[in-house]
Amino acid sequence: MGGLCSKESVMDAPPAGPGPGPIPAQMLQKSQSQSLKELIALAAKEDDAPLVHAVISRTASNAKPTKPTSNNVVVTANNGEAAAPAATTKEAVEKTAPPVVVITSSSSLSKSYSIAGAPTHHRRATVDVNGGAADHGMQVISSVPQGFSGEHVIAGWPSWLTSVAGEIVEGWLPRRADTFERLDKIGQGTYSNVYKARDLQTGKIVALKRVRFVNMDPESVRFMAREIHILRRLDHPNVIKLEGIVTSRLSHSLYLVFEYMEHDLAGLAALSGQRFTEPQVKCFMAQILEGLRHCHARGVLHRDIKGSNLLIDDNGVLRIADFGLATFFDPAKRQPMTSRVVTLWYRPPELLLGATEYGVAVDLWSTGCILAELLAGKPIMPGQTEIEQLHKIFKLCGSPSEDYWAKAKLPDVTLFKPQRPYRRKIAETFKDFSPTALALLDTLLAIEPSARGTAASALDSEFFRTKPLPCDPASLPKYPPSKEYDAKLRGQEASRQNTTAVGGKGSASSKPGRDDTKATQAQDAIADYQRRHARTNQKSTSHHYSSQEDSVPGFRIEPPPAVTGRGPATMQTAGFGSTWYRNDQRGVPRTSSSVRASQLTSQRSYAHSRGTDLHPSSSAVRNANSRYNRLDVAEPATAVVRPGSSHQKDLGMRDTSAGFGAKNKRIHYSGPLVPPGGNMEDMLKEHERQIQQAVRKARVEKEKTNRHHY
Numbered sequence: 010m011g012g013l014c015s016k017e018s019v020m021d022a023p024p025a026g027p028g029p030g031p032i033p034a035q036m037l038q039k040s041q042s043q044s045l046k047e048l049i050a051l052a053a054k055e056d057d058a059p060l061v062h063a064v065i066s067r068t069a070s071n072a073k074p075t076k077p078t079s080n081n082v083v084v085t086a087n088n089g090e091a092a093a094p095a096a097t098t099k100e101a102v103e104k105t106a107p108p109v110v111v112i113t114s115s116s117s118l119s120k121s122y123s124i125a126g127a128p129t130h131h132r133r134a135t136v137d138v139n140g141g142a143a144d145h146g147m148q149v150i151s152s153v154p155q156g157f158s159g160e161h162v163i164a165g166w167p168s169w170l171t172s173v174a175g176e177i178v179e180g181w182l183p184r185r186a187d188t189f190e191r192l193d194k195i196g197q198g199t200y201s202n203v204y205k206a207r208d209l210q211t212g213k214i215v216a217l218k219r220v221r222f223v224n225m226d227p228e229s230v231r232f233m234a235r236e237i238h239i240l241r242r243l244d245h246p247n248v249i250k251l252e253g254i255v256t257s258r259l260s261h262s263l264y265l266v267f268e269y270m271e272h273d274l275a276g277l278a279a280l281s282g283q284r285f286t287e288p289q290v291k292c293f294m295a296q297i298l299e300g301l302r303h304c305h306a307r308g309v310l311h312r313d314i315k316g317s318n319l320l321i322d323d324n325g326v327l328r329i330a331d332f333g334l335a336t337f338f339d340p341a342k343r344q345p346m347t348s349r350v351v352t353l354w355y356r357p358p359e360l361l362l363g364a365t366e367y368g369v370a371v372d373l374w375s376t377g378c379i380l381a382e383l384l385a386g387k388p389i390m391p392g393q394t395e396i397e398q399l400h401k402i403f404k405l406c407g408s409p410s411e412d413y414w415a416k417a418k419l420p421d422v423t424l425f426k427p428q429r430p431y432r433r434k435i436a437e438t439f440k441d442f443s444p445t446a447l448a449l450l451d452t453l454l455a456i457e458p459s460a461r462g463t464a465a466s467a468l469d470s471e472f473f474r475t476k477p478l479p480c481d482p483a484s485l486p487k488y489p490p491s492k493e494y495d496a497k498l499r500g501q502e503a504s505r506q507n508t509t510a511v512g513g514k515g516s517a518s519s520k521p522g523r524d525d526t527k528a529t530q531a532q533d534a535i536a537d538y539q540r541r542h543a544r545t546n547q548k549s550t551s552h553h554y555s556s557q558e559d560s561v562p563g564f565r566i567e568p569p570p571a572v573t574g575r576g577p578a579t580m581q582t583a584g585f586g587s588t589w590y591r592n593d594q595r596g597v598p599r600t601s602s603s604v605r606a607s608q609l610t611s612q613r614s615y616a617h618s619r620g621t622d623l624h625p626s627s628s629a630v631r632n633a634n635s636r637y638n639r640l641d642v643a644e645p646a647t648a649v650v651r652p653g654s655s656h657q658k659d660l661g662m663r664d665t666s667a668g669f670g671a672k673n674k675r676i677h678y679s680g681p682l683v684p685p686g687g688n689m690e691d692m693l694k695e696h697e698r699q700i701q702q703a704v705r706k707a708r709v710e711k712e713k714t715n716r717h718h719y
C-alpha cells in the first residue's frame with residue numbers, strides 16, 4: 010500500500026465528499042497504471058495490510074466512473090479481506106484461500122480511489138487490472154459475502170467496517186499502520202487515544218486518533234462511522250480535517266489521521282499567567298464562528314463546543330475538533346435528537362430542560378460561554394450537576410419568561426420552573442467587558458434559542474467591526490506546548506512527586522496522602538468506565554473499548570518520553586472546561602492531596618450519547634440514564650439535590666418526601682456516582698451487571714421492533 014501510494018498515485022484532487030465523485034477526463038488521461046501482478050506481489054508481502062489489490066481502470070478518457078459491480082471488477086476475496094484476481098497471477102492465487110468472490114470485468118469502465126491519508130499530490134491512484142491487456146470479459150460472478158460491496162473488497166477495507174458502514178470509506182483507500190511512526194500519546198478521549206505520529210511517506214507530523222473495537226460490535230462501528238461521515242462532509246480552515254484512515258486488521262481498530270495541532274484553547278488558557286487581549290479574543294472567536302458557520306451550513310451540529318475541542322496550531326489557526334457528539338440536522342425537518350449532549354458548563358438551558366428538538370442555537374450558547382470565559386479568564390458557569398447548572402444559568406441569564414414556559418414542549422418543565430423569576434444580570438456581572446462584547450454575549454446567551462441568531466449573524470456583529478479589531482492569527486504569541494492533556498499530565502506528575510516526597514519523609518501524613526491518591530484514581534477509573542458504558546448503553550450496544558492499546562502491529566513504537574512536568578501544577582484561573590478545578594462531580598469530597606492529584610481534571614464531554622440520537626424515551630436511554638449521572642426517581646436517594654436544598658428551593662422544585670418528584674414522572678438529577686463510603690469494587694461489579702441487563706433489554710426491544718417492521 011505504501012508502494013502503491015508513492016509509485017502509482019497520480020491525481021491530486023481530494024475527494025469532494027463522501028464518494029469519489031466523477032473523475033474528470035483529463036485526470037484519467039494523466040493516470041498511470043500499475044500491473045495487477047505488481048500489486049498482488051506487493052500485497053502478498055504485507056502481513057497486516059489493508060490489502061489493496063486491484064482497482065479497475067481503463068484509460069478510456071471519457072469513461073464514466075462506475076461502482077464496481079458484478080460484471081466490471083476483477084477480484085477474489087478471502088472473507089472479504091484478502092483479494093486476488095482469479096487466474097491472473099498464479100502465485101497470488103496460491104497464496105490466498107479459495108476464492109470467495111470473483112467479479113468480472115467486461116466493459117470499458119474506470120474507477121479511481123483516493124488513498125485515505127495519502128499526501129494530497131498523490132491522493133488518487135488508478136490501477137490497470139488487466140495490465141493493459143485486451144478487453145475481454147473475465148471470470149465468474151459470485152455473491153459478495155455479508156452483503157458488502159465488491160468495491161470495498163477491492164479497496165482493502167476490513168469487512169467489519171464495510172459491512173456496517175461502507176459508505177463512509179467510499180472513494181478512499183486505507184493507509185497501513187506501518188506507514189506511520191508513532192510518537193507520544195497526546196490526548197485521551199472517552200473512547201479513543203490520540204497519538205502524535207510521523208507520516209513516513211511525507212515526513213509530516215500528524216495526530217492519530219485510535220478507535221478500537223472489541224467484538225466488532227456493529228452498533229459501535231456505526232457510531233464511530235458517523236463521526237467519520239460528518240468529518241468528510243466538512244472542509245474548512247477552521248474545522249479539523251480528516252486526512253485519512255488507517256486500518257489495522259489484526260488489532261481491530263481504526264486510526265483517524267488528522268493534521269497535528271499543537272495547542273487547544275483550554276490548554277492555552279491554562280498557561281500560567283495567560284490572559285488574552287481583546288484582539289486575541291476576537292481572533293479566536295471569529296475563527297470559532299467561521300468554523301461553526303461552515304458546520305451549520307453543511308447541516309452539522311457540533312454539540313460539544315468547549316475549549317479542549319478547539320485546537321490551535323503554531324500559526325494561530327483554530328480548528329473545531331472532536332465531532333464525536335456531532336450530528337446531521339435539517340432545520341426544515343422536525344427530528345427528535347437527544348438532549349444529553351454538550352459538556353455541562355457549556356450546555357444550554359433547553360437541553361438541560363430536556364429539549365429534543367433544537368438546532369444551531371445549542372452551539373451558539375456554548376460559544377457564548379467561551380466568549381465570556383476568554384474575557385473573564387475563568388469559566389462563567391461551572392456547575393457540578395445539571396440542576397446546579399440550570400440554577401447558575403437562571404441566576405446569570407434570568408429565568409425563562411412565562412411565554413417560554415407556556416410554549417415549551419419540554420418534559421418536566423413545571424418541576425424546573427422557579428417559583429420566583431430571576432432577573433438577567435449579564436451586564437452587571439461583566440461590567441468590565443466592552444459594550445460590543447457585552448452585546449454579543451447577551452445575544453449568544455439568550456435563554457430563548459431563536460434569539461441567539463446564527464454564527465453568521467454573530468460574525469456580523471459590532472464586536473468584530475469595532476476597534477480594537479481581531480488580531481491576525483499569525484501574530485498570536487508562540488505558545489509553549491499547551492494541551493489540556495499536557496496540563497493533566499503535569500498535574501499528575503506534580504501529585505506523584507508530592508506523594509513521593511511526603512512518603513519519603515515517612516511522615517504520619519504520608520499514608521492518607523497515598524490512600525487519597527489511590528481513591529482518586531479509582532474514582533477516575535470508575536468515571537471512565539461509566540463514561541464508556543453509558544455511551545455504550547445508550548446506544549443499546551455492548552462494545553468495550555480496550556485500554557490495552559500500546560501494542561499495535563505495524564507501528565514503530567518509540568519509548569514514551571518521561572513525564573517531566575513542564576510546569577508547576579498550580580491551580581489555574583482559566584478553565585475552558587478542562588483545567589478549572591471543581592469539586593468531585595462523583596460525589597466524594599476530595600481531600601487536599603486528592604485534589605492535587607487531579608486538580609487539572611477535565612470537564613469531560615457529556616458521556617451519555619456518543620452521537621446516537623436515540624429518542625430519550627427509548628429504553629436504552631432510560632436504562633443508561635438511570636445509572637449514570639442522572640438518576641431515575643426509582644433510584645436510591647443518592648442525588649445531590651436533596652429535599653430542601655437551596656437549588657431545589659431556588660428553582661421551586663416540588664419538595665416531595667423522597668426529594669425526587671412525583672412517582673412515575675422521570676426526573677433526572679445528577680448525583681454522586683459513588684455514594685460516600687461506597688465500595689469501589691462492588692460498585693464496578695454492580696454497574697457491570699446493570700449494563701449487561703440494560704444491553705440485553707435493549708437488544709430484546711430492538712429485535713421486537715425489527716420483527717414488527719418485517
Ligand SMILES: Nc1ncnc2c1ncn2[C@@H]1O[C@H](COP(=O)(O)OP(=O)(O)OP(=O)(O)O)[C@@H](O)[C@H]1O
Pocket residue numbers: 195196197198199200201203216218249267268269270271273317318320330331332333492493494613614
Ligand atoms: N488533530 C489533533 N492534534 C493534536 N491533538 C489532538 C488532535 N485531535 C485530538 N487531539 C487531542 O486528543 C484529545 C482527545 O481527542 P478527541 O476530543 O477527538 O477524542 P474524544 O474521544 O472524542 O474525546 P472526548 O471524550 O473529550 O469527547 C483532544 O482533547 C486533544 O487534546
